[in-house]
Amino acid sequence: MEKKGSEPPVITEKNKRRAPGEINLSSLASRRLLRTWQVAARFAFAVLACVTPLASQVREIRGQVVDANTGQPLEKVLIRNYRGEGRTETDALGRFRIEVSPEAELLFSSVGYRPYRLPLSAEENQEFEIRLVPDTLRTSQKLDVYAGPFALEPAAAGNALSLAGTELRNLSSVLAEDPLRAVQALPGVNANDDFQSQLSLRGAGFQRIGVYVDGLLLHSPYHTAQGDPSNPSLTVLSSDLMESVVLFPSAPPPQLSDRTAAAVDLRLRDGDRKKVSARGAVSASNASVSLEGPLGRQERASWLLSARKSYLQYLIRSTTDEPGLVFGFGDVQARLSYDWTPRHTGRLTIIHGRSGLDRRGAENRVGLNGLFDTDYDFTVAQASSRWFPLSGLSLQNSFAWMRESHLNRNRNYDPLSGGQYGEWVYNGDHFWQWKEQSTLFFGATLRRLRDYGFLDRHNASPPFVVHLDQWRGVGFRSGAHLFQQVTLWSGKLQLRAGGRYDHHDSNRIHSWSPMSSVSLTLSNRTALSLNWGINVQYPELSQSYSRFGRRTLLPERSNAVNFALEHRFEERTRVRFELYQRLDRDLIWRPDFEARIRNGRIYLGNLFAPYANVVRGYARGAQLFVQRRTSNGLAGWVSYAWGTSLYRDGFSGVSFRSDFDQRHTINVFGSYRLRPTINVSSRWFYGSGFPARGYLRGGSLSQVFLASSRNELRMPAYHRLDVRANKTFVKNGWHVTLFAEILNLYRRRNLRFDELLGVQPQTGLARLAVDPMLPFLPSAGLAVEF
Numbered sequence: 001m002e003k004k005g006s007e008p009p010v011i012t013e014k015n016k017r018r019a020p021g022e023i024n025l026s027s028l029a030s031r032r033l034l035r036t037w038q039v040a041a042r043f044a045f046a047v048l049a050c051v052t053p054l055a056s057q058v059r060e061i062r063g064q065v066v067d068a069n070t071g072q073p074l075e076k077v078l079i080r081n082y083r084g085e086g087r088t089e090t091d092a093l094g095r096f097r098i099e100v101s102p103e104a105e106l107l108f109s110s111v112g113y114r115p116y117r118l119p120l121s122a123e124e125n126q127e128f129e130i131r132l133v134p135d136t137l138r139t140s141q142k143l144d145v146y147a148g149p150f151a152l153e154p155a156a157a158g159n160a161l162s163l164a165g166t167e168l169r170n171l172s173s174v175l176a177e178d179p180l181r182a183v184q185a186l187p188g189v190n191a192n193d194d195f196q197s198q199l200s201l202r203g204a205g206f207q208r209i210g211v212y213v214d215g216l217l218l219h220s221p222y223h224t225a226q227g228d229p230s231n232p233s234l235t236v237l238s239s240d241l242m243e244s245v246v247l248f249p250s251a252p253p254p255q256l257s258d259r260t261a262a263a264v265d266l267r268l269r270d271g272d273r274k275k276v277s278a279r280g281a282v283s284a285s286n287a288s289v290s291l292e293g294p295l296g297r298q299e300r301a302s303w304l305l306s307a308r309k310s311y312l313q314y315l316i317r318s319t320t321d322e323p324g325l326v327f328g329f330g331d332v333q334a335r336l337s338y339d340w341t342p343r344h345t346g347r348l349t350i351i352h353g354r355s356g357l358d359r360r361g362a363e364n365r366v367g368l369n370g371l372f373d374t375d376y377d378f379t380v381a382q383a384s385s386r387w388f389p390l391s392g393l394s395l396q397n398s399f400a401w402m403r404e405s406h407l408n409r410n411r412n413y414d415p416l417s418g419g420q421y422g423e424w425v426y427n428g429d430h431f432w433q434w435k436e437q438s439t440l441f442f443g444a445t446l447r448r449l450r451d452y453g454f455l456d457r458h459n460a461s462p463p464f465v466v467h468l469d470q471w472r473g474v475g476f477r478s479g480a481h482l483f484q485q486v487t488l489w490s491g492k493l494q495l496r497a498g499g500r501y502d503h504h505d506s507n508r509i510h511s512w513s514p515m516s517s518v519s520l521t522l523s524n525r526t527a528l529s530l531n532w533g534i535n536v537q538y539p540e541l542s543q544s545y546s547r548f549g550r551r552t553l554l555p556e557r558s559n560a561v562n563f564a565l566e567h568r569f570e571e572r573t574r575v576r577f578e579l580y581q582r583l584d585r586d587l588i589w590r591p592d593f594e595a596r597i598r599n600g601r602i603y604l605g606n607l608f609a610p611y612a613n614v615v616r617g618y619a620r621g622a623q624l625f626v627q628r629r630t631s632n633g634l635a636g637w638v639s640y641a642w643g644t645s646l647y648r649d650g651f652s653g654v655s656f657r658s659d660f661d662q663r664h665t666i667n668v669f670g671s672y673r674l675r676p677t678i679n680v681s682s683r684w685f686y687g688s689g690f691p692a693r694g695y696l697r698g699g700s701l702s703q704v705f706l707a708s709s710r711n712e713l714r715m716p717a718y719h720r721l722d723v724r725a726n727k728t729f730v731k732n733g734w735h736v737t738l739f740a741e742i743l744n745l746y747r748r749r750n751l752r753f754d755e756l757l758g759v760q761p762q763t764g765l766a767r768l769a770v771d772p773m774l775p776f777l778p779s780a781g782l783a784v785e786f
Contacts, residue, residue, distance in 0.1 A: 158529025203645025419453025
């Protein structure tokens with residue numbers, strides 16, 4: 001028995017006794033529960049050990065995407081993680097935000113721009129500025145300075161117009177890929193001929209409009225059957241090589257010499273200095289490939305090679321038994337650029353093209369003097385240098401060699417016409433900013449020319465050949481320009497005055513061509529400019545040394561003035577109003593060449609009529625356009641131009657409208673990026689009809705007679721709507737663009753006047769060659785870059 005008042009014993013694990021065979025259930029359950037919690041804890045710690053580092057390493061990347069050329073923020077740019085999950089687009093301000101892992105690689109892509117990859121590491125900043133390069137340019141060390149949307153247009157030349165980037169690519173046409181086709185869409189430019197790349201504007205034809213490549217005047221840079229200005233044509237240069245195009249529609253600057261009406265300045269780009277890349281494209285008419293990349297590891301040099309070949313002739317031959325008109329072409333362009341020093345850059349450019357007409361299988365449908373087989377070769381090699389020896393002093397020199405040859409044959413492969421043309425050229429274009437607000441521009445041009453050619457006509461019965469014309473001549477043209485530019489009133493007033501001197505040893509005539517311009521900024525958004533200049537164009541050797549010419553032919557002259565008033569609604573939208581007048585004199589003409597009614601009798605013309613400086617006249621008009629140049633939203637322009645041009649033949653006393661007189665011209669272009677990878681564009685053009693060249697009259701083109709007045713009969717009005725869409729895919733380093741285009745969407749039947757085929761001597765009834773132009777024509781293409 002327990003003693004009264006004593007404490008009960010404390011039972012512990014040590015002194016606790018179990019009966020034999022007894023099991024302690026509560027102790028076993030506790031141990032199992034403890035083990036379960038231990039396993040769960042270990043699993044939770046393992047999960048946290050895996051998840052917590054990942055959660056802590058996922059970070060947010062922010063930044064802005066801008067156009068590398070203009071600095072404009074880009075919206076609708078697609079950004080995705082190239083190595084994992086994550087995808088977003090930029091907003092209206094070009095801003096973006098995306099969550100990625102530390103070792104991610106971001107890919108930035110948008111239609112019309114080159115893709116850009118951004119590898120990330122854990123140590124890098126989390127906010128970036130990305131500069132996307134337009135796909136018509138390439139990356140280099142010179143894209144760090146942003147320019148405005150209209151910076152390509154010289155401020156002193158208030159009437160200049162420019163093309164670059166997406167505009168240039170979309171307007172070049174899927175069918176042709178021709179930079180001069182893009183120029184035809186600019187405000188005020190006439191584009192009434194679907195088949196020709198040559199330009200006409202403000203009453204002047206392409207013979208008076210200069211095409212310059214990096215300041216070098218090209219003689220005939222067209223794939224065409226040479227010898228007939230009405231033949232279809234395509235520019236030798238590919239739009240893939242173009243960095244920019246600037247059009248001077250009136251009073252060209254003195255650096256661009258030997259043309260009197262207008263000038264187109266084409267600037268070629270350099271190759272990519274960052275990496276080797278390639279681009280291949282196929283379209284409805286041709287295939288092209290371009291390769292480029294750096295030389296060395298210091299990014300001081302680059303190379304560029306581009307080639308283009310048509311295959312339309314093969315398609316025609318394989319799909320029809322009567323090929324009719326089959327025209328093929330091919331060209332190659334190459335450029336090497338090297339920085340001798342940070343202040344001295346040298347370039348070597350080579351352009352070669354070959355084209356020809358082959359009408360085999362159509363012998364029975366081609367006349368004895370019709371073109372049956374043609375060949376044309378064109379080559380230009382240019383070495384140039386730009387050096388900044390001192391601050392404010394730029395010396396730019398170039399040496400070039402040019403060669404052209406052509407031969408046209410009839411169905412019997414007898415020569416119809418042919419020739420060879422060549423030039424050695426030196427161009428110097430320098431400037432010296434000798435004061436902060438004063439810049440002196442100066443330079444010189446030396447050209448050694450040679451030209452040989454002939455023109456024959458064949459008679460069937462009895463068979464004989466008439467040697468209509470033949471020429472062979474050599475000439476030396478020299479010239480220099482000098483003008484001073486002064487900026488006053490904190491940049492609000494800019495004055496330019498100077499001119500150029502020219503001389504040709506064929507006619508030994510010295511020419512002085514003064515020029516001046518005033519540009520005044522009226523407010524932050526409004527400016528006016530007034531440009532005046534005299535321009536001179538010497539006769540071609542084929543005219544001076546022709547059987548119908550003489551070495552004493554005078555140079556043609558123009559006296560042009562252009563007034564422009566421009567207002568900016570904001571940085572990227574402007575409206576411009578222009579007035580212009582151009583007085584022309586001493587234009588070279590063959591007064592008695594054309595058939596007509598003279599003194600009430602039918603005169604059939606004189607094939608041996610001589611050249612003479614007998615035509616003078618004027619072109620005047622007005623132009624208004626609104627333009628928005630932006631990488632976001634709707635871009636493009638709407639323009640209307642009114643013009644008139646009247647000339648007088650001093651030999652016959654006949655007054656007539658210019659062959660390119662167009663009273664009303666409307667150009668509309670629009671481009672819009674629907675999504676990061678889709679861009680759509682459209683172009684509409686309207687032009688009142690050109691005159692049917694010659695002394696013709698009639699109520700319609702079906703019944704036309706000779707007349708006593710010239711250029712009274714006009715062709716019907718021309719208008720056409722084209723639409724285009726581009727779709728871009730970017731994957732695994734490949735940049736693929738699909739493009740589709742429809743020309744003449746609403747099936748307008750436009751006509752072009754070719755020539756006067758013949759006249760009935762008794763009645764004066766004229767037979768005209770009038771050709772229909774492009775029908776409803778869909779086409780598509782594919783471009784691949786990597």
